[in-house]
Amino acid sequence: MLLGMNRVLVLVLAVVFAVVGATPAVGSPHRRADVVAEWFDVTAATVAAAGAPTQSTNSRTWAIAWLAAARAAHDLPAAQRDRADAAVASAAHTALVALAPAREAELDAALRTTLSRLSPGGQRDLGVADGVREAGALLAEREGDGLDPASVNAPFEVPAPAPGVWQPTPPSLTPPQQAGNRRARPFLLDRADRFRLAPPPALGSPRDQADLAEVRAYGSADSAARTAAQTGTAQFWLQGSLVGYTQPLRAALDATGGSPARRAALIAAFHVILVDTQIATSDTKYAYLRWRPVTAIRATADPQWTPLHATPAHPDYPSGHTTYSGAAEVVLTAFTGPSARRPFTTTSPTAPGVTRTYRRWAELTQDNVDARVWSGIHTRTADEAGVVLGQRVARFGLSRFDSLLD
Known part of the structure; x- marks a missing residue:
């Protein structure tokens, strides 16, 4: 198998060098481009244009591209900045072409x-x-991890109606979604129910009566x-969490100094941990x-009561939006402190x-907690519990993230 992988690597490198060789070097000795920020923006554009219909699949795309980039640049000395920059770009390019092939032309142009x-x-x-090798190895490593759209939305039998038991919600009465997330293979969690x-x-x-009274009063249409x-x-904040946190993560990247490897690791840690958070969220929801x-x-x-916004097709407890927020707050704080370097606009x-x-990252979390109540689609208990779950997964993931770079 190793011989076969080496042959694939040689073929991919030949293609990459053919793409690169067509353009001469025009670098300036006075100002170096920020390659990590550049490829962050390329990744965001790629996922926006050719992303999957399931959020956790798109989180996986980010995680693979940037974990490969962080691995490729890991431990390179400062004197090898050209190598580090090329490794980051090449790893992200290789992963994104594999995961979003419809954007190959745009990705090739960005690499050039x-x-x-x-x-x-x-x-x-x-x-x-370095980049081609690490991306290829990681793509192989994550093959069949259960985060493809069909696996994420694997069929789940609707339970019999009973007080307190989830049922499809109006107006669409859509079958349960994201139940398959709990069966996916995490990056760092040893099992989906570790923090159930x-x-x-x-x-x-x-508490139940207070929750429902609040949603009834503040969340109705x-x-x-x-x-x-x-x-x-x-x-x-009705927007999806991955989209909603792309701009805050970019602000955190701008506030993070250090080598390309360290800044790539911020993006990688964020998305690796958020994949695991979505797996853990699904576990508690469907438990x-x-x-x-x-x-x-x-x-x-x-x-006749109707919420302000249509209810997503999965159980109430906990809120996926706020598990995302809780995890994101912990990761961003670990890299930048409790706030960005300067105010940012989203x-x-x-x-x-x-x-x-x-x-402050906590402001995003609080807005997500409130928003889901005021939309009429979650109880405050489900929102606050989601923050706790996300924070627990993130702390666990951060304590083990370095193991993914070895």
């Missing part, structure tokens, strides 16, 4: 741009070889209690199968034309 600024031969060519949460509040308990500002927060607020409120209080595809400015 990056490598044209480096001196030909020598360190540049060694870096290209304690059960949600008992039906009819004071025609709420008189919800303010315009709260509605705006709900609308802004307890807690009904959504729309089902609970219609069954116990108001048969946008949202679910709130066109609206911008929000943040600095």
Whole structure:
């Protein structure tokens, strides 16, 4: 098998060098381009244009591309900056071409741009070889990990109706989604249920009643209690978490100094840990199968109650948005401290034309907790429990992340 992999490596290198060789070096000795930021933006554009329909699959794309880049540049001395830059670009390029082949032309052009600024031969060519090798090895390592769209949305039998038990929600009554995530192979977790949460509040308990009363009042489509500002927060964070955190992660990258390897490791750690967080979230969701607020409120209080936003097709407890936020906050804090270097502005595809400015990572977490209540699609307990789960997975992942670089 090793001989076969070596032959593939030689063939891929031949293609890469053919692409690179067409463009002469034009580097400037006075100002070096930020290759990690450049390929962060290339990755974001690639996933936006040719991403999968499932978020965890797209998180996997980011994780593979950037773990390969971090491995390829790992332990290179500062004097070999051309090699490190070439390794980062080549690893990301190789992984992204494999995972988003429809973007091959754009990716080839981006690689030519990056490598044209480096001196030909020598360190540049060694870096290209490093990147191709690490990406190829990681792609092989992650083959069949259960994070493809069909596996993520593997069929799951709807449970029999009963108080507290999840059922498909209106208006679409879509079958359960993302149940297969809990069967996927994590990057760092040893098992999906390592941090499974304690059960949600008992039906009819004071906490359960308070949760449903809050969602009923503040999360209804025609709420008189919800303010315009709260509605705006709900609308802004209706976007998917991967999309919503791409701009904050870019701000963290801008605030992170050090070598290309260290900055690539930030991106890799973020997405590796967020893949594992989504696996852990699915485990707890499908362990307890807690009904959504729309089902609970219609069954116990108001048969006509309608949430502000349509409810996603998976159980309430915990909120996937807030597990993502909790994990992201821990990872970003580990690399930059509790805030970015300067305030940053974010946008949202679910709130066109609206911008929000943040600095502290905890502000993003709090907005996600509130947004899902004000959207009428999660209880506050599910949101707050999600933050805890995400934080636990992230701390565990950070403590073991270096093992992925060896």
